[in-house]
Amino acid sequence: MFPKDWFAWGDYTLTADTTTVHSGKFSGKIKATKAGSFGSIGYRIPANYEGTSIQLEGYMKLKNVANGFGGLLIRIDDDQKSIAFDNMESQHIKDTKDWQHYSITLPYPREAENIFIGGILTGTGEAWFDDFVLTIDGKDVQTLAEKEKPVFKATLDNEFELGSKIDVPKLDEALISNLELLGTVWGFLKYNHPEVCKGNYNWDFELFRMLPNYLKTTNKIERDQILLQWISKYGELDKCTECKKTSPEAFIKPDLSWLNADDLNPELKNKIEYIYQNRCQGKHFYIKKGGAGNPDFSNENIYYSLPSDDDGFQLLALYRYWNMVHYFFPSKYLTDNDWNGVLKEYIPKFINAKNKFEYELASIELIGEINDTHASTSVGFSNVQYKRGNLYPPILTQFIDEQLVVTDYYKPELKGASQVETGDVITHIEGKSINTILDSIRPYYPASNDAAKRRNIAYDILRSNKEQIRIDYISNNQKKAALLPLYEKSALNMRWYKWTDEPCYKLLDGNIGYITLAFIKEEDIALIKETFKNTKGIIIDIRNYPSTFVPFTLGSYFVSSTTPFVKFTKFNLDNPGEFNFTAPLEIPKDAETYRGKLVVLVNEDTQSQAEYTAMAFRAGANTTIVGSTTAGADGNVSSIYLPGGLLTNISGNGVYYPDGTQTQRVGIIPDVEVTPTIEGLKKGRDEVLEKAIEVINE
Incomplete structure (x- = not known):
């Protein structure tokens, strides 16, 4: 210690x-x-x-x-x-x-x-x-006394903290297009203009200052002139002698394709290109590199006391998020929908949101567009969370074979009250079919892939503000109905219901070692190596989130030589929008190499550090991955705040195998695919573990 x-x-x-x-x-x-x-x-x-x-x-x-x-x-x-x-x-x-x-x-x-x-x-x-x-x-x-921290002009500007005073007129196609262009220019200036970079302007409030005139424009010529006048307000730029062109080897290059629009004033286009060529270098007020090279969105005002219906702040939320993703999300190119089209699509959704609840829904739907399981929406989205319900069922459910299946109980003593058995299939909730419910809520559960989306929905689908809800289900081929009681979260011990004081490792029949990373401690590793060194094989269960970081300390036991296992893409602070590959990281060879087979268990609960750990174990020559699709969200998390105190995240670094194969959205692909079955659940079997034992015994 x-x-x-x-x-x-x-x-x-x-x-x-x-x-x-x-x-x-x-x-x-x-x-x-x-x-x-x-x-x-x-x-x-x-x-x-x-x-x-x-x-x-x-x-x-x-x-x-x-x-x-x-x-x-x-x-x-x-x-x-x-x-x-x-x-x-x-x-x-x-x-x-x-x-x-x-x-x-x-x-x-x-x-x-x-x-x-x-x-x-x-x-x-x-x-x-x-x-x-x-x-x-x-x-x-x-x-020593600490030196005084610098005071930035941007932090002294509080004119619009109580409201933007912006009222957007009724939207039509022309106004939506104008607002799309404004959001693109606003974001470009935020991350490229040296005066903004220095913290000389509260860029949120500069938007509110120019919007009233901009909203009055009646044609594109007038629109572009207002943009030119706005940019000129921030002075002429000195020539940048340090600004480098985008590297030809860059994996992702800055996207300025919007400048090629036919209707854009050539003078405005030239002005923006000049700013780009002489852009900010070095420290930036609004963005810096986090500890792992992921984006750190510093100095973003959270505006907790956001008015319930404020067009300006709702537009700001959209602009802020879209540009953060546009310049600093390493997997933007993997989204289902072209990110360049998302801004225009969401302008009506944000402007037409009549209250905080609708604003939260629009934000969640926007966040879902990046297809990232790290993009959580649990903090700050209080109205949506209340709508989903503050009471929870005593049972766990999981989607198996496209059906919602009871898989476990948070508290065994509540099994009788739930009236359902493990393996029962829930078909309706409050009279609505599971598929109908899925169709209605799917856009509001951000995830990298369908496996992770269904995992998150299964966690929430039985929530309610009622103390009991009606469920229809099938048990032993018979249709049944029950009133399922719901409880406060604190009464169910939901987070720790599987916690045990038992060791994280044990010897299975057939001289096979088993390790779960859910409870592993640093001091366990030496004992594991000594205990399992003569076993036929070792099974490492990562159908969980590791309690200790073990890719190097334990991963080195399974490689016979120093072996590359991962590389990253990281953003270039001096050229927003550029991402480059790092050199691969290696698993070092241990003093002793394990000679048996290693089988690693994964499923949709394997996310982030768990996926990274699985990649490290895969570097071993005798490793087999068994299970099903993982959550597809790796890379250090970067937090994003939107007005109103809405907190979400992105996967801040791109994560790839050394050969460039992506893991974002794809996850860790099993060598042997196995998923639980309803019949197996009823019999209390762990079919994924059984397959792992079979692989070792082959």
């Missing part, structure tokens, strides 16, 4: 040692587990200090360090990359050494955003670290 807020980098074993210390109660210990890799214990400090020089001092002890080195480290980042770094590699400190004092000194960059300090070990052996002191210009950072 580490001290509070310290974290681990790399693949080695990192612990807090209470016996070998320089002073105090414990030191940080790194023990090599494989040659050629590294381990580091680190701590992040926001760079909220003024100064010109930074120094890290500390004590280090080494034991049998070979083929590498031990050292202190400092890494300083801006909001995009590392800008200063030293880990003492050049000092070649190795072998066995008792506690000694070391230090690193670096220039302290003015643009620093984060400071990372720590200790590092490469090669083989052990290292201990203690008594770190970080100083800037000779003064301990713990005694």
